[in-house]
Amino acid sequence: MEIFNNILIYFVIVPLLTLGGLALCRNQGIKAIRTVAVVGASVLMVLAAMLVKIFLDARAGGDTSEMILRSDVLWYAPFNVHLALGVDGVSVVMILLSAFIVFAGVFASWKMNPLPRQFLDRPVHDVHVL
Numbered sequence: 001m002e003i004f005n006n007i008l009i010y011f012v013i014v015p016l017l018t019l020g021g022l023a024l025c026r027n028q029g030i031k032a033i034r035t036v037a038v039v040g041a042s043v044l045m046v047l048a049a050m051l052v053k054i055f056l057d058a059r060a061g062g063d064t065s066e067m068i069l070r071s072d073v074l075w076y077a078p079f080n081v082h083l084a085l086g087v088d089g090v091s092v093v094m095i096l097l098s099a100f101i102v103f104a105g106v107f108a109s110w111k112m113n114p115l116p117r118q119f120l121d122r123p124v125h126d127v128h129v130l
Contacts, residue, residue: 008085048099
């Protein structure tokens with residue numbers, strides 16, 4: 001499929017795969033969860049760095065179009081739904097910052113313990129309505 005030739009689709013696929021991995025290892029312990037989170041965040045960080053390089057190379061090569069890495073794929077024909085991808089300069093910066101925040105967040109939360117079961121079993125009557 002031509003959509004997999006565009007790096008932008010992997011910014012959708014990698015978080016979904018990471019979420020699936022987290023769902024599969026949720027009973028395996030915190031070490032497995034952290035491993036999946038680190039792998040997913042690292043892959044996103046590498047993809048973001050690659051995207052910045054591709055974008056800067058395209059601009060240096062004289063590509064002055066408003067959006068680069070554009071692709072449009074028919075997703076669901078009966079309703080004429082398309083998946084359209086593309087980035088401009090602001091989008092590239094936002095993707096890079098988002099990948100960095102995810103990466104930093106994984107390691108910033110490394111020493112946090114999971115929520116204890118007692119917190120989740122707290123009675124609902126503690127909520128006050130004003």
